[in-house]
Amino acid sequence: MKNGLKIISLTGLLLILAGLNSAFGQDWPQWRGSQRDGKIVGFTAPATWPEKLAQEWKINVGYGDATPALVKGKLYVYTRQEGNEVLQCLDASNGKVLWKEGYPAVMITDTAFYRNHYYHTFEDTAEKLDYQSMSEVVRGIYFVVFELAR
Numbered sequence: 001m002k003n004g005l006k007i008i009s010l011t012g013l014l015l016i017l018a019g020l021n022s023a024f025g026q027d028w029p030q031w032r033g034s035q036r037d038g039k040i041v042g043f044t045a046p047a048t049w050p051e052k053l054a055q056e057w058k059i060n061v062g063y064g065d066a067t068p069a070l071v072k073g074k075l076y077v078y079t080r081q082e083g084n085e086v087l088q089c090l091d092a093s094n095g096k097v098l099w100k101e102g103y104p105a106v107m108i109t110d111t112a113f114y115r116n117h118y119y120h121t122f123e124d125t126a127e128k129l130d131y132q133s134m135s136e137v138v139r140g141i142y143f144v145v146f147e148l149a150r
Contacts, residue, residue, distance in 0.1 A: 028070040038122070057095035062086060074098065080105075106145060 032038045064079035075090040086102035118124040 027072065028068075030069060031067040056093075059090065059095040059097075061088060061090075106148065 026040055026042075027034060030036065034041065061077045062079035062081035064077065066078040069076045070092055073092050075092040076087065077090065078085070078087050080086065081102065083104055084102040085105040086100060088100045089098045090096065091098055118128050
């Protein structure tokens with residue numbers, strides 16, 4: 001169920017970003033946008049919104065936690081597919097895969113609970129992270145992966 005929601009959320013975000021690009025022509029090159037504040041520069045809300053948004057295209061990109069990046073009409077997505085970490089470049093206007101690269105990788109995810117209760121909020125800033133706990137998590141993962149590789 002949790003992974004299904006991630007796929008649905010990622011698909012929704014991809015559609016929204018593709019729509020924003022075609023409507024406003026602005027890039028979304030990194031997490032939370034060009035200024036990392038979740039805002040579109042110069043956006044003026046329309047006087048009336050459509051009752052329903054039209055889906056332009058849909059593609060299954062796999063499971064993922066990374067934010068898509070939209071740059072010059074190309075959508076870059078980093079996800080997991082069948083035991084591989086995959087980076088794809090899609091045409092934002094139609095969802096066509098322009099290129100795709102991947103490599104086998106052990107899945108290590110869902111460590112958010114080791115951070116803080118601000119995770120995925122606007123208050124999730126570097127000053128509020130518990131770096132000591134995070135380093136212990138990374139150290140633990142390192143030793144597990146090291147042992148698995150032996």
